[in-house]
Amino acid sequence: MAKVTIDGHTIEVPDGTTILQAARMIVEDKDYVGANIAPPTMCYYSKLKTSGGYCRTCIVKVTKGSEKDPRPMPKPVASCRTNVMDGMEVQNLTSPDVLEARKGVVEFLLINHPLDCPICDQAGECDLQNLGYEHGKAMTRYDFKRRTFQQIDIGPYIKLHMTRCILCYRCVKTADQITDTRVHGVMNRGDVSEISTYIKNVITNDFSGNVIDVCPVGALTDRTFRFKSRVWFTKPMDAHRSCTKCSGKVALWLKGTEVLRVTARKNIWGEVEEWICNECRFEKKNVNDWTIEGPRHIERHSVISANHYENLAQLKLDVSKQQKQLSALK
Amino acid sequence: MQLTNRSKVVSKKEMTFVERMYLPAIFSGMMITFSHFFRKKPTIKYPEQTREFSGVFRGQHVLKRDENGAERCTACGLCAVACPAEAITMTAAEREPGEEHLYREEKYAAKYEINMLRCIFCGDCEEACPKEAIFLTDRKVDTMYNRGALVFGKDILVESLENPIDLSKRQTPEVKEFKKQKGYQHNETHDLNTRTEMDPKNPRPVQKKKLGNS
Numbered sequence: 318m319a320k321v322t323i324d325g326h327t328i329e330v331p332d333g334t335t336i337l338q339a340a341r342m343i344v345e346d347k348d349y350v351g352a353n354i355a356p357p358t359m360c361y362y363s364k365l366k367t368s369g370g371y372c373r374t375c376i377v378k379v380t381k382g383s384e385k386d387p388r389p390m391p392k393p394v395a396s397c398r399t400n401v402m403d404g405m406e407v408q409n410l411t412s413p414d415v416l417e418a419r420k421g422v423v424e425f426l427l428i429n430h431p432l433d434c435p436i437c438d439q440a441g442e443c444d445l446q447n448l449g450y451e452h453g454k455a456m457t458r459y460d461f462k463r464r465t466f467q468q469i470d471i472g473p474y475i476k477l478h479m480t481r482c483i484l485c486y487r488c489v490k491t492a493d494q495i496t497d498t499r500v501h502g503v504m505n506r507g508d509v510s511e512i513s514t515y516i517k518n519v520i521t522n523d524f525s526g527n528v529i530d531v532c533p534v535g536a537l538t539d540r541t542f543r544f545k546s547r548v549w550f551t552k553p554m555d556a557h558r559s560c561t562k563c564s565g566k567v568a569l570w571l572k573g574t575e576v577l578r579v580t581a582r583k584n585i586w587g588e589v590e591e592w593i594c595n596e597c598r599f600e601k602k603n604v605n606d607w608t609i610e611g612p613r614h615i616e617r618h619s620v621i622s623a624n625h626y627e628n629l630a631q632l633k634l635d636v637s638k639q640q641k642q643l644s645a646l647k
Numbered sequence: 648m649q650l651t652n653r654s655k656v657v658s659k660k661e662m663t664f665v666e667r668m669y670l671p672a673i674f675s676g677m678m679i680t681f682s683h684f685f686r687k688k689p690t691i692k693y694p695e696q697t698r699e700f701s702g703v704f705r706g707q708h709v710l711k712r713d714e715n716g717a718e719r720c721t722a723c724g725l726c727a728v729a730c731p732a733e734a735i736t737m738t739a740a741e742r743e744p745g746e747e748h749l750y751r752e753e754k755y756a757a758k759y760e761i762n763m764l765r766c767i768f769c770g771d772c773e774e775a776c777p778k779e780a781i782f783l784t785d786r787k788v789d790t791m792y793n794r795g796a797l798v799f800g801k802d803i804l805v806e807s808l809e810n811p812i813d814l815s816k817r818q819t820p821e822v823k824e825f826k827k828q829k830g831y832q833h834n835e836t837h838d839l840n841t842r843t844e845m846d847p848k849n850p851r852p853v854q855k856k857k858l859g860n861s
Contacts, residue, residue, distance in 0.1 A: 432833070433752070434723070434777075435721045435723030435725070435752070435754075435777050435778060436721050436723070436752050436753060436754045440723070543741065544722075544739040544740065544741050544754050545739075546724075546739075547723070547724035547727075547728075549724070549728055550724060550727070550728075620728065623728060
């Protein structure tokens with residue numbers, strides 16, 4: 318066991334835990350009240366092995382290396398790839414240096430990003446949008462031509478917009494780890510590297526649709542939902558069906574009784590709880606296919622929470638109360 | 648609770664002889680009436696005469712076209728989510744190849760409706776618009792005989808190619824100065840990098856006439 322202090326909160330975690338996981342453990346703790354001290358992540362995904370270490374969004378400052386060697390680490394470190402040591406002291410939100418460095422990281426991520434949020438279907442639930450918003454870097458100083466790519470058709474279900482990609486490798490690792498044949502990977506190197514499938518090898522695996530959910534930006538989006546509606550005009554509902562391939566536990570995005578989109582349920586870290594199959598995701602677009610459990614919980618600061626009522630029983634009670642009052646007036 | 652100092656206590660004293668005559672009271676009342684004849688008239692003869700409008704009067708909306716005559720609106724939904732009266736609804740559609748001269752971006756509003764009965768002309772839609780597509784103008788909304796006709800669609804809202812709406816008077820020098828900043832130029836010029844799916848064989852046709860100001 319190792320004792321680690323992050324932004325003044327001490328927790329004891331098993332050896333081999335990363336700083337990021339320890340910070341998440343602190344926030345997940347029921348007794349914890351305060352700011353979200355877990356560093357933001359763009360490439361790390363706890364459900365995918367070997368993910369993380371690419372984007373540098375999660376950098377933190379280690380002010381005390383360990384009990385035995387109390388020297389601070391010379392540079393900010395990527396918290397998703399750095400294991401905790403006993404007696405380690407870490408600064409995230411409390412260090413102005415970290416916030417300043419992270420601002421620079423956000424600006425680098427936005428260098429080639431087209432900022433076409435008004436068109437993008439991911440807008441409203443986009444990690445990069447949130448990151449840019451939180452760090453006040455919704456713009457870039459970059460003057461030169463942004464990289465562009467030839468459009469590649471990767472099948473009828475998934476739409477790839479390579480210009481929006483930040484090369485986090487999450488989709489590649491998803492395709493590698495949860496599907497049995499990999500037809501999807503990163504081609505070329507450096508500035509011109511791109512996510513692609515081998516020509517003619519469209520993504521047909523039963524679980525390939527999950528790359529949409531892991532994508533932190535709008536590079537991989539649901540083609541059956543393309544331009545159907547903005548996310549904040551849809552009503553997210555928890556629903557399930559009996560599926561032979563997956564757990565069948567999903568989030569439905571409804572407009573009236575029309576199922577516009579089916580996604581996996583995401584936890585507070587924006588990570589998929591249970592992978593779902595393509596049949597559930599793309600083919601069950603009738604509300605009668607699903608057993609609806611109730612409205613999904615949406616964080617209050619999210620734009621999706623506009624006009625989103627989570628306690629339907631309370632809402633019905635309020636409406637009937639108002640109607641009674643109105644009829645009494647007549 | 649006392650709201651003003653103008654309240655008077657009603658006295659039920661018996662009236663004097665002068666008061667009982669009523670004539671002085673009538674006379675003083677008539678004097679007030681006469682004096683009003685020589686005052687400046689507060690009314691105007693409306694259709695022939697119109698009042699001076701403020702330069703930033705907020706009237707009927709317009710959906711602007713860009714300098715090539717393509718519709719600026721991309722149906723991003725920010726105006727609808729900003730609208731406090733929930734007056735705006737829209738449906739998006741994908742631009743087909745060959746429609747580049749009609750729509751600026753790869754997505755456009757196939758249907759765009761503003762319920763003018765709901766609209767409170769606050770201008771939040773104008774402020775929210777990232778594409779400088781929707782503006783409030785100095786035009787008044789016409790009266791209608793039925794409610795349905797006041798749900799304005801794209802046929803009324805989109806400016807016509809022949810009669811572009813001039814917004815230059817509404818833009819104060821501060822606004823023009825603000826728009827000169829580099830970060831805000833994405834709506835002014837055609838930045839080819841943001842358009843991912845433009846067909847190189849079908850470049851945007853250049854229109855001879857320059858439209859509007861924005």
